[in-house]
Amino acid sequence: MNSPRQRPAKALLEVRDVHVAYGKAEVVHGISMEVRAGEFVVILGRNGAGKSTLLHAISGLVAKRSGSVHFEGKDLSAASPRAIVQAGIVQVLEGHRVFHTLSVEDNLLIGTYAHAPRGDRSKLERIYTLFPELAERRHQMASRLSGGQQQILAVGQGVIGEPRLLILDEPSGGLAPIVIDRILTVAADLCRSGLAILLVEQLVEKALRHAHYGYLVETGGIAAADFSDGLREGDLLQRVFLGGAATSPQSTTFVEPA
Numbered sequence: 001m002n003s004p005r006q007r008p009a010k011a012l013l014e015v016r017d018v019h020v021a022y023g024k025a026e027v028v029h030g031i032s033m034e035v036r037a038g039e040f041v042v043i044l045g046r047n048g049a050g051k052s053t054l055l056h057a058i059s060g061l062v063a064k065r066s067g068s069v070h071f072e073g074k075d076l077s078a079a080s081p082r083a084i085v086q087a088g089i090v091q092v093l094e095g096h097r098v099f100h101t102l103s104v105e106d107n108l109l110i111g112t113y114a115h116a117p118r119g120d121r122s123k124l125e126r127i128y129t130l131f132p133e134l135a136e137r138r139h140q141m142a143s144r145l146s147g148g149q150q151q152i153l154a155v156g157q158g159v160i161g162e163p164r165l166l167i168l169d170e171p172s173g174g175l176a177p178i179v180i181d182r183i184l185t186v187a188a189d190l191c192r193s194g195l196a197i198l199l200v201e202q203l204v205e206k207a208l209r210h211a212h213y214g215y216l217v218e219t220g221g222i223a224a225a226d227f228s229d230g231l232r233e234g235d236l237l238q239r240v241f242l243g244g245a246a247t248s249p250q251s252t253t254f255v256e257p258a
């Protein structure tokens with residue numbers, strides 16, 4: 001994707017100097033980052049760098065030691081996860097978690113509960129248009145879906161509530177390359193339709209193909225921030241993902257077949 005050389009002026013998500021600790025161990029050391037209106041932003045970094053923890057701090061799933069999170073100018077620093085969803089931020093958690101004993105359709109309806117207590121069927125058709133693979137299987141148990149279909153369902157569950165920022169934590173996890181491409185393409189399509197995307201991904205090359213802007217997280221801090229092409233060409237990213245001993249199997253695949 002060709003990146004514009006200037007980020008959009010309007011900030012959607014503004015994370016300022018966020019620190020997060022588990023017990024006494026601080027793992028996010030003062031991260032500041034932004035997602036601007038209409039952007040597809042990726043967060044890259046090795047396993048254990050603190051990416052999921054940062055996302056959880058944004059979504060209100062872990063407490064922040066200090067720092068602030070604003071969304072559309074509203075201070076969400078101390079807001080509950082539910083209030084954050086209602087403000088327009090939805091996170092699809094790592095590991096495509098869906099309710100296996102419910103049908104595809106019931107899983108989707110759960111995604112509307114934070115907004116309407118009984119679920120809102122009127123939103124289903126939009127999701128089925130976006131994801132025909134879910135429409136075909138609407139009455140199937142989620143347990144019968146493939147891993148890729150479950151991930152699409154998890155995305156559908158997030159999107160059905162019509163958030164303005166969709167956060168995806170390593171949606172590629174454990175999936176086949178063709179399925180990963182489908183999910184990243186879906187995310188890019190959603191972005192073009194006006195939904196801002198914040199993606200955490202280890203598949204650097206694939207993620208940078210779709211994202212406008214990216215941050216590289218190393219040991220709980222931002223090591224680099226640039227447009228996708230700048231990050232791709234920079235040697236820091238190469239060093240982090242090709243050098244160093246403690247890389248995961250996925251993170252060594254910086255150079256992927258086109």
Ligand SMILES: Nc1ncnc2c1ncn2[C@@H]1O[C@H](COP(=O)(O)OP(=O)(O)O)[C@@H](O)[C@H]1O
Nearest residue numbers: 022023027045046047048049050051052053054
């Ligand atoms: N619930 C938790 N309790 C204690 N330590 C945790 C917890 N979750 C993550 N960590 C630790 O915090 C660090 C960052 O983890 P995480 O945010 O999951 O990294 P990433 O998503 O980049 O792989 C790691 O050292 C991890 O072991």
Ligand SMILES: [Mg+2]
Nearest residue numbers: 051052053094
């Ligand atoms: Mg993680």
